[in-house]
Amino acid sequence: MKIDLLQMVETGGCSAKISPKLLEEFLKYLPLPSDPNILVGIDTHDDAGVYRVNDELALVFTTDFFPPLCSDPYEFGQIAAANSISDVYAMGGTPVIALNIMMFPSSKLPLEAYAEILKGGSDMASEAGLRIIGGHTIDDYPPKYGLAVVGYIHPEKIITNSGARPGDVIILTKPAGTGVILAGQRLKMASDEDVYQAKQLMKMLNKTGAEVMKKFNIKGATDITGFGLAGHALIMAKASNVSMLFNLSQVPLIGNTYRLVDEGCIPGASFRNLDFVENDTSFGTDLNYNLKMIAMDAQTSGGLLMCVPSGISDHVISDLHLAGLTQSAVIGRVTENQEKYLYLED
């Protein structure tokens, strides 16, 4: 029997995330734990929490899981794991240990699919040098999978989303459009090549990007996932108390992403993300509608968005290109805090 996980879900990958607006509302009411060893907590909505162990060592701790975004269980496992590990890389950390988190409908799917998902996750973890040392599964439909990951980091070398400084240029390391392509795949509008390219990108660890960030001592970065380019940029601009200007025509795109959006293939998550950012965003008067909606597109295992001092940006870009992230591009710049946090232009 050929297993097709896509038959089981409406929204897969990070599109299944709860609305960021809603999340922000509820998080407000959660008491913030006070402990001087919490170096990065919930308050700045960063990619992962960071806890100081001693002067030399802090732990980066994060979790992510989601429903399937592709038919093949092994590939789903790989992508979910790459996405979970990404948050550690976005903070500049080195992933060390992890636990599997799995929801699996044992009465609806053969157990070999379960094994395949775990195998995909485990292979991706090996690639990252990460050891999976346990996990937890409950019976649930549709399936969901991800990891809780712990990484090491030096307490003074944390890369946060509050590290953007006016004058920095903004670099994106992977092309955008996974949400659009995955929606297009379900509607049979996306070409095989687009889907293949999107899957390759989602399986690509942000490890190389993180190494480049460390080499150049970059302070501000995040990874682009469910809240889209604009959503994650907004969180970062707020945490850094700066404004960000994006030239959306410079954003590298996967295959026919633009054409699909032009056809109206705009996933529901994009509208949720638009709701989240619009009060804090100035949209250029002639802003191309398709580009605007691409900036809202929920990414699964998306690229790193890094803020780089303008003097070294050429070196960073060429290092990224040489490391295989050949579509890395400068897509905007950071300015002093202005009336709005985000400025989106063509």
Added chain:
Amino acid sequence: MQIIDTSGQQCPAPLIATNHALRDSQTGDSFKVITDNLTSFSNISRFLTDNKTEFSYEEANGIWTLTITKRTTDRVAARPEEYCKTEIPHFAQGDFIIAFTSDRMGDGNDELGHLLMGNFIKAIKDLDILPAKMVFYNKGVTLGAEESSVIDHLKEIEKMGVALLLCATCVKFYSLEEKVKIGTLSNMFEIVQVMAKAGNVVKP
């Protein structure tokens, strides 16, 4: 009046159906879109508002019926300059690739060869069907350097949606790492794969 019933369909299928109907109708035409899904209803409304298209709606028992009238502000037809200005790919691409193996076209006088290559690259932009990809190897990679006389044309072709692949070994050989302003660096395996898969390989 045309009625498009998207009942039972999930986002973004109803939005795509609406967009297509909008594109295919004439200014002043009205049509109805039916959806049984609140998310799709709110996304379509948002899409229409953003694109300055008038509509009204009725809701009964969880079924939304939108009546949409096309105005001249159609985002595709009325603002072609927007597409040119933003230089976004919306061009047809065929099952062929172009391989650039040299900075000159044909054998013979070098100066003539350069001139011909410039004209060749310029002419690509006017093709009804663009190549799927363009690969550059050996001396061909120098076409992609910042001082190349055709660099602006290549940038335009890239923005039209054509992927440009440059042989990384060649870029290194000619010490162009810092100067290459287009495309992505590629390896021989990818280049072989792209050439083997293409319906036709055109070589100037």
